[in-house]
Amino acid sequence: MAKTVHRIEPSIYATAGFTVPQYGELLDAIYRGPLEEAPWSSALESVRVLLNARAAALMLRPPTFDRPGSMFNMPPRDTYARNPITYDSHYHALDPFVDLPPGTVTTVDKFLGTEAWCQSGIYRQLLKGMDMRYILGADIQTDDGVMCRFRLCRSHDAGDFSEKDEAVCIALLPHIKRAVDVYSRIDVAESERGLYEHAVDRMQIGMVMLDDQGIVLKANAAARTVLSEDDGIRLRGGKFELADSRARGRFRELVRRSIDSIPISHDDGAPGPMVEAMSLARPxxxxxxEVLIRAIPVREWSEENKWCPACVVVIRDPACSSRTSVEVLRQLFDFTPAEASLALLMANGCSLEAAAEALKVKTNTVRSHLRSVFQKAGVTRQAELVRTLLNSVMSLS
Structure with missing residues (x-):
């Protein structure tokens, strides 16, 4: 009979037969899973070996015909990649061992019946040839309402999963659910961070994170480009190095003042971190x-974290144009392709003559296009056009 996980009874642990160190190692692997390069590879491999399984899988998002799933496997899927037709692309539609009641741990033979399973398309066409006969599984509903699948497969010779094996899964299932919830939150945060990082890079704004000792923790693409030019400022030994001695001293002073301005107390009424700025001449x-230095408020729990950034150094080359899409300008202002190209040149400070040369047209043609650009943008002067374009969302594209 299938077993459903609500509150784990003490008898489950006795049936599972865990030792304390063994259970602790499994929990450590489960909660470390979201941070692994191949998520949950350690936990899946540990459970696979413990239960004498041929394969273990955690499916965070089941596949559909128009969207691949998100699945982690041990051994990795390419271990059995003899057939170019995969579970994602085809066999998921033939899988009858789905839609288990959330939290229920059961075997495929109990859920479907032995005869029905052995006659199923996925077993006959795929799993039988891979020597995968017996399956133990559970569906896990996350806090976000996403239904995940946990599956273990055994070979024909290994025999079906026992009540003890089911108890092992029951004991681990709540922890897998919590770890998946953590992974989901990390994934959302990473997506948001990637969006912001992309926007900053498109605006050609360099950002460098420093720790409280002035050591560089991270630099975005725009910052790496400026620093690689070694034109008055570069990285050496993980720290900023400025060519001009006076600027070097000034920069160090501003970084130290900025970091020292981070409030020691976490009182909401404490003054905010200091923002400093300076400019650097280039040889x-x-x-x-243009350089701006802003302290980063530290959360109370992360004060002792050596990887916690203390301040961000923003570097901007005023001569560097943002990477704006002509297509975005067309969509925003209903420009023609020629008008969008001209508007972009104007926003980057080109004169009419320079724009004509860049577009390989006559100056009179540029003037004609510019009148149309003014009309569509609702402005009458080039300065207003530049302000309108720079204040639009085009630089975030």
Whole structure:
């Protein structure tokens, strides 16, 4: 009979036969799973070996015909990749061992019946040839309402899963659910971070995170580009190095003042962290770099974390144009392709003559396009056009 997980009874642990160190190691692997390069590879492998299974899988999102699933396997899927037709692309539609009651731990033979399972398309066409006969599974509903699947497969010679094996899964299932919830939150945060990072990169704004000792923790693509030019500022030994000695001293002072401004107490009424700014001359003679230094408030629990950033250094090259899509300008202002290209050149400070040369057209043609651009943007002067474009969402594209 299938077993459903609500509150784990003490007898389950006795049936599972865990030792304390063994159970602790399994829980450690489960909660470490979201941070692994191949999520839950350690936990899946540990459970697979413990239950003498041929394969273990955690499916966070079941596949459909128009969208692949999100699945983690041990051994990895390519271990059995003899058939180009995969579970994602085809066999998921033939899988009858789905839609288990949430939290229920059962075997495929109990759920479907032995005859029905052995006559199923997925067993005859795929799993039989891979020597996967017996399956133990559970469906897990996360706090976000997503239904995940946990599956273990055994070979024909290994025999079906026992009541003890089911008890092992019952004892682990609540922890797998919590770890998946953590993974889901991390995934959402990473998606948001990626969106913000993309927007900053598109605006060609360099951002470098420093710890409280001034050591670089992370730099985005725009910052790495500026620093790789070694034109007055670079990274050396994990720290900023400025070519000009006076600027170097000033920069260090501002970084230290910024970090020291982080409030020691976590009182909501405490003054906010300090923001400092300076500009840097470049030996090449190019325009000065703009530098802003802002302290990052530290959460109380992360004060002793050596990887916690203390401040961010923002580096901007005023001569560097943002990476704006002509297509986005067309959509925003109903420009033609030629008008959008011209508007982008105007926003980047080009004169009419320079724009005509860049577009390989006559100046009169540029003037004609510019009148249409003014009309569609609702402005009458080039300065207003530049302000309108720069204040639009185009730079975030």
């Amino acid at each position: 090449s003679g190019k325009g000065r770099l």
